[in-house]
Amino acid sequence: xxxxxxxxxxxxxxxxxxxxxxxxxxxxxxxxxxxxxxxxxxxxxxxxxxxxxxxxxxxxxxxxxxxxxxxxxxxxxxxxxxxxxxxxxxxxxxxxxxxxxxxxxxxxxxxxxxxxxxxxxxxxxxxxxxxxxxxxxxxxxxxxxxxxxxxxxxxxxxxxxxxxxxxxxxxxxxxxxxxxxxxxxxxxxxxxxxxxxxxxxxxxxxxxxxxxxxxxxxxxxxxxxxxxxxxxxxxxxxxxxxxxxxxxxx
Numbered sequence: 001x002x003x004x005x006x007x008x009x010x011x012x013x014x015x016x017x018x019x020x021x022x023x024x025x026x027x028x029x030x031x032x033x034x035x036x037x038x039x040x041x042x043x044x045x046x047x048x049x050x051x052x053x054x055x056x057x058x059x060x061x062x063x064x065x066x067x068x069x070x071x072x073x074x075x076x077x078x079x080x081x082x083x084x085x086x087x088x089x090x091x092x093x094x095x096x097x098x099x100x101x102x103x104x105x106x107x108x109x110x111x112x113x114x115x116x117x118x119x120x121x122x123x124x125x126x127x128x129x130x131x132x133x134x135x136x137x138x139x140x141x142x143x144x145x146x147x148x149x150x151x152x153x154x155x156x157x158x159x160x161x162x163x164x165x166x167x168x169x170x171x172x173x174x175x176x177x178x179x180x181x182x183x184x185x186x187x188x189x190x191x192x193x194x195x196x197x198x199x200x201x202x203x204x205x206x207x208x209x210x211x212x213x214x215x216x217x218x219x220x221x222x223x224x225x226x227x228x229x230x231x232x233x234x235x236x237x238x239x240x241x242x243x244x245x246x247x248x249x250x
């Protein structure tokens with residue numbers, strides 16, 4: 001990175017490597033950023049023997065790239081390689097009363113948020129102070145915005161371990177939430193609520209009861225309105241489906 005090669009745009013929470021290098025003739029260090037690709041699994045299983053007792057060994061993609069990063073800079077002397085990631089401001093600023101097309105406005109805001117200002121810098125615990133200061137200047141952050149992590153920059157990359165059946169015995173048994181006896185399956189919720197209050201404590205009480213209540217309300221012609229706050233619904237949320245059905249009722 002220099003005057004003719006400015007800092008590239010780094011995606012929100014993407015993993016990157018800051019490289020410091022110099023030539024044989026030039027004493028002034030140069031810096032480069034290598035982005036760890038997202039299209040490849042961040043956790044790579046190493047080859048293992050065929051025996052059932054052979055251990056499983058993994059390596060982080062960033063560590064693998066770091067081990068061979070010299071191949072990307074032939075003829076240069078490397079003077080340090082450290083992983084980091086930056087978090088960007090992803091807040092959406094939408095005035096739904098003024099937006100003529102809410103869907104298009106949200107799409108535009110989502111595209112804009114991917115280029116939001118940096119708000120946090122995460123680096124490895126052994127990252128030298130001068131490397132951290134350089135990154136802080138790059139992203140216009142203060143020292144209070146930098147976090148040194150004694151471990152992986154993201155634990156979410158360990159998810160493949162959970163899916164490996166070889167580690168099934170290490171998992172806790174799935175928790176089975178209880179169902180309130182006042183509302184057994186196929187119950188008329190409104191009839192129950194006319195008789196008594198029902199208090200549900202999640203996740204200990206099954207959320208299926210809430211889903212069934214919304215589904216019943218969505219098809220009951222005597223229900224005038226359904227008011228609910230949804231946060232991070234799944235793509236196949238039955239509650240969203242019930243609300244759509246309710247909105248389509250004449």
